[in-house]
Amino acid sequence: KKHSEFISYPIALEVEKIVEKDVVNEQSSEKNENSADVQKVKEVKKELIVLNKQKPIWMKRSQDISEEEYSSFYKSITNDWEDHLAKKHFSVEGQVDFKAILYVPRRAPFDLFDSRKKSNNIKLYVRRVFIMDNCQDLIPEYLNFIK
Structure with missing residues (x-):
């Protein structure tokens, strides 16, 4: 970022982020129809971040x-x-x-x-x-x- 902060074309960095999602467990909902189990699952998402946003x-x-x-x-x-x-x-x-x-x-x-x-x-x-x-x-x- 130090040397390429003002280059005219965008420089992007791919970053992995961990996101927690709620997933309903279907097996337990068959046993108990009234209550459904909700589990948190970690999911990895890839995202591009532009490093040189500042204009000269x-x-x-x-x-x-x-x-x-x-x-x-x-x-x-x-x-x-x-x-x-x-x-x-x-x-x-x-x-x-x-x-x-x-x-x-x-x-x-x-x-x-x-x-x-x-x-x-x-x-x-x-x-x-x-x-x-x-x-x-x-x-x-x-x-x-x-x-």
Whole structure:
């Protein structure tokens, strides 16, 4: 899921689930016509779960994206329960073309000034495939709270 979260075709995983069903026992109902025995039987069902439901919103124009989409995307990427404080959605064209969304979280991280901590806030995707999250050369160290 980490590397293929934003691929355009769906990636599904087949999962087995155990479901309990009530089955009426016919042999015992012949003996006692008034009461029927109900037994619980475990049944295995196979189900397909789509793993990459999140769409890459950085590929869209900023005018076409609602605040709810920005908020849900931020929460899915950062695993944060609060909404973001600010965002910047932009694209750069030239010798190298790229599109980006930068988020400022509502609360500062508790280990903001810890120099030993590996900052993995900015994630690099190339053609919707995750490449790396240790991009130390992209932003200066004092901006490591940006996600």
